[in-house]
């Protein structure tokens with residue numbers, strides 16, 4: 001691959017790691033979980049930076065103000081519900097998952113399709 005922006009990735013390897021998206025709650029009496037610890041990351045995409053920032057901020061505000069309504073957590077959970085449904089479908093595909101991901105990557109190359117998919121899942 002030709003170097004772009006002076007970054008040579010020709011020796012790069014693809015690596016991954018498991019990401020916890022198994023949300024079971026974020027508040028347990030006076031113990032709070034945020035980000036990956038609470039399983040706020042997206043199952044289908046593995047994106048967890050945004051939910052970590054949002055949930056961390058919401059937890060901090062809740063600790064500082066007992067009456068704080070963490071509406072941003074409600075919003076995160078609504079998105080997660082959709083993501084989990086998508087994840088259930090992907091898991092049930094079994095070996096067809098590989099074909100699905102190849103097709104998905106192709107589809108994401110089209111900016112309009114990509115934008116629709118991203119808006120519906122994130």
Ligand SMILES: Cc1cc2nc3c(=O)[nH]c(=O)nc-3n(C[C@H](O)[C@H](O)[C@H](O)COP(=O)(O)OP(=O)(O)OC[C@H]3O[C@@H](n4cnc5c(N)ncnc54)[C@H](O)[C@@H]3O)c2cc1C
Nearest residue numbers: 015016017018019034035036037041046047048049050052
């Ligand atoms: C390979 C990979 C690629 C990813 N790519 C993306 C991406 O492109 N976009 C995206 O949005 N998300 C991505 N994610 C997910 C994202 O990294 C996480 O969702 C996000 O970092 C979660 O933030 P966090 O603050 O909850 O946890 P972390 O970032 O894991 O921070 C937790 C911190 O706590 C520290 N810690 C743990 N135990 C203790 C302890 N006992 N005492 C003190 N400190 C402790 C850890 O060392 C760590 O620094 C990726 C994850 C992986 C694994």
